[in-house]
Amino acid sequence: MAKTTKTEKPPKPELATPTDLQTNSALSVADALNGILADSFALYLKTKNFHWHVSGPHFRDYHLMLDDQATQILGTTDAIAERVRKTGNTTLRSIGDIARHQRIRDNDAxxxxxxxMLAELREDNLALVASLREAKDIVDEAKDNATSGILDDWTDLAEERAWFLFEASRNAA
Structure with missing residues (x-):
C-alpha cells in the first residue's frame, strides 16, 4: 500500500481501531512513528551488517556490542508499530515501505x-534521538500521553547506544 500521509483518508473500517485522538492529530502521530519505525529497521539492519563484518583486534568486543544493540533496536519495533495501530492508523508493510519512510541511510560498502562503523552508528543513533524528540513534540501536542512516555524510554535507549559507540570508538582500530 501507499505511504500514509496527512492528506489521506483514515484506514478502512476493518482496520479502524477506536481512538480518542483527533483524526489529524492521530495521523501526525502515525506519520512520526512510522518514520521512527522505518529508521529503526534501517538502523537494525545496518547494526547487524556491521556486527557480521567487523574485524580487527577489538573484534569480540565490537561484535558482541553490536549484536546487543541490534537486539535492543529490533526489540522496539513491535511496540512502535503497535502504537501506530492504537492511534487508529496503519503501519509499515514491507521492505519497500520502510525504504520510502527511512531517513537513516543504508551502507552497502x-x-x-x-x-x-562505530562513528556511523553513533551518528545514526543520534539522528534517531533527534527524530524521537521531534515526535515527542508531535505526540504531546496531540495529547497522546501513552506514546509520549514510551518515547522517553526509546530516546534513553538510543542515547545510551550512542554513548557506548562513542566510548568504544576512542581506541577503535
Missing part, C-alpha cells in the same frame, strides 16, 4: 573500518 564492501568494507568499512571498525572506527568508521
Amino acid at each position: 564492501e568494507f568499512v573500518s571498525p572506527r568508521d
